[in-house]
Amino acid sequence: DIQMTQSPSSLSASVGDRVTITCQASQDISNYLNWYQQKPGKAPKLLIYDASNLETGVPSRFSGSGSGTDFTFTISSLQPEDIATYYCQQYDNLLFTFGGGTKVEIK
Amino acid sequence: QVQLVQSGAEVKKPGASVKVSCKASGYTFTSYDINWVRQATGQGLEWMGWMNPNSGNTGYAQKFQGRVTMTRNTSISTAYMELSSLRSEDTAVYYCARGHDYSNGAFDIWGQGTMVTVSS
Numbered sequence: 001d002i003q004m005t006q007s008p009s010s011l012s013a014s015v016g017d018r019v020t021i022t023c024q025a026s027q028d029i030s031n032y033l034n035w036y037q038q039k040p041g042k043a044p045k046l047l048i049y050d051a052s053n054l055e056t057g058v059p060s061r062f063s064g065s066g067s068g069t070d071f072t073f074t075i076s077s078l079q080p081e082d083i084a085t086y087y088c089q090q091y092d093n094l095l096f097t098f099g100g101g102t103k104v105e106i107k
Numbered sequence: 108q109v110q111l112v113q114s115g116a117e118v119k120k121p122g123a124s125v126k127v128s129c130k131a132s133g134y135t136f137t138s139y140d141i142n143w144v145r146q147a148t149g150q151g152l153e154w155m156g157w158m159n160p161n162s163g164n165t166g167y168a169q170k171f172q173g174r175v176t177m178t179r180n181t182s183i184s185t186a187y188m189e190l191s192s193l194r195s196e197d198t199a200v201y202y203c204a205r206g207h208d209y210s211n212g213a214f215d216i217w218g219q220g221t222m223v224t225v226s227s
Contacts, residue, residue, distance in 0.1 A: 001169065034213040036152075043202055043217035044144075044152065049210040087152055091212030094166045096142070096154040 002026050006088050006099030012107045019075040021102045023088035028068050032091045035064055035073045038101075039084045047086075048073065080106060109133035111141075111203050111218035118224045124191040127221045129203030136184035137161040140206035142214055143177065143188045145199040153199075157206075158186060193225045 003026040013019050023033065031051040036044040046055045048064035051071060061076045075082055083106055088099040114128040129141060143155040156167035158177040165177045176189045186203060201221045204214035 032212050034210070036214075038152075043220055044204075044214075045217075046207070046213055046215050049207055049213035049215075053210070055213075055215065089152075089154075089213075094157065095168070096157075096212065098144075098152040098154060101151045 001095065002029060002090055002092050002097055004088055004090055004097050004099040006102055008102060009100060010103040010105070012105045013078050014107045015078055015080060017078045019078050019082075019104060021073040021086055021088075023066075023071045023073070023099050025069045025071075025090055029090045029092050031067045033064070033066065033071045034089045034091075035062075036087045036089060037082075037084045038087065044087065075104075078104070078106070109205075109216055111205060111216055113201075113203060113218040113221045116222040116224070118226065119193050121194055121225055121227055123193050123225075124189055125193060125223050126187055126189040127201050127203075127223070129186040129188070129218050131184045131186070131205070134205075136179075137181055139208075140211070141177075141179070141186040142204045142206065143175075144202045144204055144214070146202070146220075147196075147199040150199075155188070155201075160186060190223075193223075195225050197223065198225045199223060 005024045033051045035048040038044040052064045063074045085101045085103045087101050112130045137160045142157045158165045160179045179186045203218040205216040207213035207215040
């Protein structure tokens with residue numbers, strides 16, 4: 001099974017800061033990598049699919065990049081409503097794995 | 108609007124089975140895969156498996172092979188996930204999620220979650 005290593009596990013940043021989260025796959029997954037936001041008590045919400053495609057309706061301050069084994073998720077200017085846990089998720093040959101999550105807090 | 112509505116919370120004893128339903132509306136049920144993902148309290152997301160509602164084909168995470176069964180009733184646009192031989196570690200919120208319009212690997216619509224508690 002493909003393992004996803006997500007880092008950091010938590011971070012604290014100020015409003016307006018640029019925030020970066022990374023995800024590393026244990027083997028080449030091409031661009032089959034998605035990013036989700038989850039707020040407490042809520043279902044996850046898809047933000048980025050296939051590594052760099054912004055889901056419809058998602059603010060443009062969210063972006064993703066990478067291919068192969070190394071991926072990056074960026075919030076260009078952190079807003080108070082972005083407080084949440086973010087997860088990467090890979091899919092390969094109809095099997096799926098989530099990263100461990102990154103909890104984002106306001107400093 | 109497009110939505111998935113799940114059945115209500117369940118409390119089960121160890122060794123029992125639980126069956127969670129996920130009713131789709133606002134789109135053609137048979138056109139998109141349904142996945143199941145669970146989350147223990149304070150923990151991360153764990154993918155359990157997928158089902159193609161059109162064919163009934165399924166694929167399960169190795170961890171759940173032999174214990175999970177995913178089925179559907181196309182006449183009422185509803186998917187089901189049954190987990191057997193429950194143990195305390197299965198206490199979690201269970202989500203159904205639809206496969207994305209343009210990406211087979213992403214989940215674009217999620218149910219509200221169903222809390223399953225396993226306790227003696």
